[in-house]
Amino acid sequence: MSQTPDAAATAPRPARKLSRRRLWLFRLVTLLALAAGQEALFRVVFPTPEIVGFNRVHYQQIAQSHPQIGRAMERGLVYDRLLIESRPDGFSEVQSLNAYGFRGPDFRADPDPARRRILVIGDSVVEGQGASDGTTITAAWSRMLASEGTPAEVINLGAIAASLPHLWSITRDAVPLLRPSDVVISIYPNDLPAPFTPTLWNEPARKFERAQVDYRPKIVDLIERAIIEKPIHRRWFHPAIRFFSPVPDGTNPWSDGRPKPPSLRADLYEDMKAGRLNPWLHAQSRDVPGQLGHDFSTGGSPILFLERMRDVCRASGARMMVAYTPFCGVVGPRYAPALVDVGMDPDTAEALATDPKYRGQNRVMADVCRQLGLPLADATADLEAADSSAPQYWAYDTHPNPDGYATIARRIHETWKASLAQPPEP
Template identity: 60%
Template sequence: MPSPDVESRGESKSEMPPVKAEASPAVLERRRRRLWLFRILALSFVLVGQEVLFRFLFPLPEVNGFNRIHYQQMAQVHPQLGKAMKRGLVYDRLLLESRPDGFSKVHNLNLYGFRGPDFAIEPSAGRRRILVIGDSVTEGQGANDGTTITAEWSRILKGEGTAAEVVNLGVIAASLPHLAILTRDAVSLLRPTDVVIVLYANDLPAPAYSPVFDTPGKPFASEPGLWWRPRLAVLTSRAIFEEPIYRRWFHLPVQFFAPVPDSTNPWTSRKGRPENLAPALYDDMVAGRLNPWLYFQSADMPVALAHDFAQGGSPIRFLEGMDEVCRRNHARLVLAYVPFCGVIGGRYASSLVEMGMDRAVAEALATDPKYRRQNRFLADLCRYMELPLADATADLEKAEAAGSVQFWRYDTHPNADGYATIARRIHAVWRDATGGGSKGKN
C-alpha cells in the first residue's frame, strides 16, 4: 500500500502543467517582423501627424513679399518699421472701434494680411476669380468678417449658382497710388478673371501721377524646395537666421487707432480740443476709441466732393494703368464708386456738425448739385474709357428713403446693410458686363 507521501507526490505530479514546446525559428521571425512593422507604422503616424499639425499651426506664404503691409500708409519714423515690413501681417487681428456708434469690430487677416479667407496663389480651374481692390470701404471697416462687400457678393454668386472666388484686397487708408501698385502686383500674381476697383469719395481728386506706377511689378518668387522640407526643420532654420515665423493661433487683437501719445494719432502733436469738435468725440479720438482723422475729414470732404475736375485731379492715368494691367492678364475691369454718407440724405448732417463740419455745408451735401461732381465726372470718364461703372449712390439713397440706415452715424463708413446695398449694385453691373458670369477670360 503506497504511503500518503507517495500519494501526495503522485497527485502533485499529475497536476503539474504540461511543458510548452518552444516556438520554431520561423514563428519567432514572424513575431519580430510584426513587432517592427508596428513600431514603424506607429513612428510614421507620429511623424506624419506632427508634420500636418506643424504645417497647419505654422503656415508659410506660397510666395515672398506679397503682403498688405506694402500697400498701406505706414508711420515712416517708427523704430520697428523695417522689421514690420519684413514680417508683414499674417493672421493678425485688427481691432477697430467707434464708441459713439457702439461698435467694436475685429478684422481677421489671412496668410497675406488681407481680410477674408485664405486664398491660393494659383486660381482654381473652372471657377472665376474676382479681385475687389480698394481702401477701408472694401476691407469693410465697421462690419463683421461676414458682412463685407466681398462676403455679401460671394453669397449672391453662390445663390445664383455661379462658381466664383471673391477675394477681398481692401486696405484701410490706402490711397489711389497704393491701389494702382496693388492692382499691378495682384493681377499679375493672382491671375483673376475679373477685377473691381472700388473708389470712395476721399480717393478723389486724384493726386499727381508718377512714372513709378508704369514700372513693372516686382517678382514674387517662392523659396526653392521649401514645401518639401519638414516644417520643423524650416522653423528651426528661420529661428537661427532670424526670419519671420508665422502662426495661426494666439493673436491678440491690435488696436488699429492708437491712443495719444503715438505718432500715428494726429492729436499727439496738437494742443487741446478745437471749438467746433464735440468734447466727447475729441476724448474718444484721443483715446483711440474713434477714428482720430474724422475731424480733418469733415473739413476736407466737402472740398473734395465739390472739386472742379476741369482744374485737374482726374484719375484717368491711374485707371488707364489699371485697365492695361487687366487687359494684359486677360481680366475684365469694373469700376465701383461709394459716396460720402452726407450726400445720400440729411440723416447724417447733425453728426457731421458735431464732428466739426459747418452746419450750412453739412445740410447742403444732400441737396446741392455741386457735391455730385464726382459722380458726373466718373460717369463721363467711364463712358470714354468704355469701363462699366457701379455707382452705388442711387441705391443707397433709395434705401435711406425707405428707412434703412446705410451708414454709421459718426464713423462715416457703411454698416452691414450699406455694404450689402453696395455689393448688390456691383453685382448687377458686373453681371451685365460679363453676361451673367458665363463668359470666360476675355
C-alpha cells in the same frame, strides 16, 4: 485535489511577453506616429505663404518712422486680427486676415479653371471697416453669385488707408500675379481729386517668387528662422491688434499735444485720443467738402489712373469695371448732426445732401468711365433709396454699415451681370 476540465480551461494564462524585436518595433512606430503628427500640426499652425513678398502692408499708408518698420515690412500681416472700434456707434469688430494680410479666405496663386476669379480692389470700404467677416462687400457678393449658381471666387484686396496710388500699385502687381477673369476697382470720395504721379505710373510691377518646397522637418525651419531672425508666421493664437492706437502712439494724430478744437465734441475727442474712434475724423470733416466740391476742370481727373489699370487688366485678359461709393453726408440729411459733432461746419453738413456741387465726383466718374469704355457701378442712388428706410452708414465712423455694404454689393453685382452681356471693348 485535481481540477476539472472546465476549471482548467477558464484559469488565467500567463501574459505573453513581447519579444525584444517587437518591443523596439512598437516604440519605433509610436515615435514615427508622434513625429508625423507633430510635423502635420506644425505645418498647419506655421504655414509658409505660397507667394513670397505679396502682402497688403505694401499697399497702404503706414507709420514710416516707426522703429520696427523694417521688420514689419518683411513679415507683413499674416493671419493677424485687427480690432476696429467706434464707441459712439456701438461697434467693435475684429477683422481676420489671411496669409497675405487681406480680409477673407486664403486663396491660391493659380486660379481654379472651373470658377471665375474676381478681384475687388479698394480701400477700407472694400476691406469692410465696421463689418464682421461675413458682411463685407466681397462676402455679400459671393453669396449672391452662389445663390445664382455662378461658380466664382471673389477675393477681397481692400486695405484700410489705401489711396488711389495704392490702388494702382495693387492692380499693377496683383492682376498679372493672380490672373483673374474680372477686376473691380472701388473708388471712394477721398481718392479724388487724383494726384498726378508719372513716376509711379512708370514703375514696373513687383516680382514675386513662389515659396520653395522645403522637405526638411518644419521644426528645423522654425529653429533656423528664429536664429537668423526671419519671420515666423502662425495661423492662430493672435491677440487682436488695435488698428487705431491711443495717444501717445505716433500713429495717432492727437499725440502732438494739440488741444481739443472748439468744433469737436469733447467726448468724441477723448474717444479719438483713446483709439475708440477713428482719430482722423476731425481732419476728414475739414477735407471732404473740398474733395466733393472740387472743380475737375482745373485737374484731378482719375482718368490716367483708370486707363493704366484698364490696360493692365486687358493685358492679362481680365474684364475691369469701376465701383463708386459716395460719402455718407451726400446720401441723406440724417448724417449731418454727427458730422457737425466731429467738426464740420453746420451749413456745409446740411448742404452735402442737397447742393449739386457736391455731386461733381459722380459726374466725373461717369464721364471718365464712358470715355474708357468701363462699366460704372455708382451706388449713390441705391444707397439714397435704401437710406430712406434704414441707415446705410454708421453715424460717426462714416463707413457703410452691414446693410450699406449689402446695398453696394447688389449694385456691383447688377452692373457686373449687365456688363457680361456687352461685348468687350477692342
